Amino acid sequence: MRVKRRKHAKKILSFYHNAFRLREPYQVLVDGTFTQAALQTKINIKEQLPKYLDGSVLLVTTRCILAEAKEIGSRLHGALLILERYQCRKCGHQRGDKLVPAAECIKSLVGLNNEHHYIIASQDQELKGGLRQISGVPLLHITHNAIMLENPTPLSRQKAEETLALKTAPSSHEKETLDKLAKLLPKERGRIASGRIQKRKIARGPNPLSVKKKKAIVAEGMKLTKKKTRRRKRKTNDLSKT
Ligand SMILES: [Zn+2]
Numbered sequence: 699m700r701v702k703r704r705k706h707a708k709k710i711l712s713f714y715h716n717a718f719r720l721r722e723p724y725q726v727l728v729d730g731t732f733t734q735a736a737l738q739t740k741i742n743i744k745e746q747l748p749k750y751l752d753g754s755v756l757l758v759t760t761r762c763i764l765a766e767a768k769e770i771g772s773r774l775h776g777a778l779l780i781l782e783r784y785q786c787r788k789c790g791h792q793r794g795d796k797l798v799p800a801a802e803c804i805k806s807l808v809g810l811n812n813e814h815h816y817i818i819a820s821q822d823q824e825l826k827g828g829l830r831q832i833s834g835v836p837l838l839h840i841t842h843n844a845i846m847l848e849n850p851t852p853l854s855r856q857k858a859e860e861t862l863a864l865k866t867a868p869s870s871h872e873k874e875t876l877d878k879l880a881k882l883l884p885k886e887r888g889r890i891a892s893g894r895i896q897k898r899k900i901a902r903g904p905n906p907l908s909v910k911k912k913k914a915i916v917a918e919g920m921k922l923t924k925k926k927t928r929r930r931k932r933k934t935n936d937l938s939k940t
Contacts, residue, residue: 707750707847710836714850717858718834720815723754726838727807728784729800730767731821733777735840743780743819743845747838750845758816760789762803801825808835817847833857 714720726747736743748755759781767778789807791798798806801822808816812835819838820826829835830851837848850858868876 703844703846704750704752708752710847710850711751711753713858714834714836717854717861718812718815720836723756724751725756725758725814725816726819727758727787727804727816728781728819729759729763729804729822730770730774730777730781732819732838732840733780734774735821737776737780739840739843741840741843741845746845757784758787759784760787760803760807761792762789762797763800765797766800805829808832
């Protein structure tokens, strides 16, 4: 079960790595609801998260998240003690008493395209519902006494496909060269203009593993013929002596 969970995480992380350039150390932005759930399920975030994500992790929080946990009071006291050990990110709400609710603060840090590559660790369904409307935001939550990385949203998958299409499309310079080539080789025009110059298929031999036996037979056959030729030579030698 544990291996399955990690494989699942690896697959999702590799998706975010390829499509949204998510890199180590993973910046995990943690809120009070997540730390509280971790406490209740006896999960040590600092120990278990790097194992689950199979990479280095930087646990971060904000003044707004801390302030909200403090405001809730004794119910989140344990969670607050954990959060206070994490790196506090500047969220821009610090000046004066302009602190905002944790969910609002997280949304503002993620912005329109999560350019700082945050992974959001929260149990706040409403917040996560909002974050699913933005592509490229990995979401972590605790379920069945374990940390889980959510599957990428259809929006993230669509964005990833668009990025891939842009990457594989010929650049303006490449297109120019292809156009020039198309003019030089009228026969190839259709194929070149479409940007798909197919390589000639090289006829490959059968799988070497499947012909191993045959080789052995051939080798044996060769031995036999060699013996035969030797005999013949001897015979000829004998004849020359006589
Ligand atoms: Zn803030």
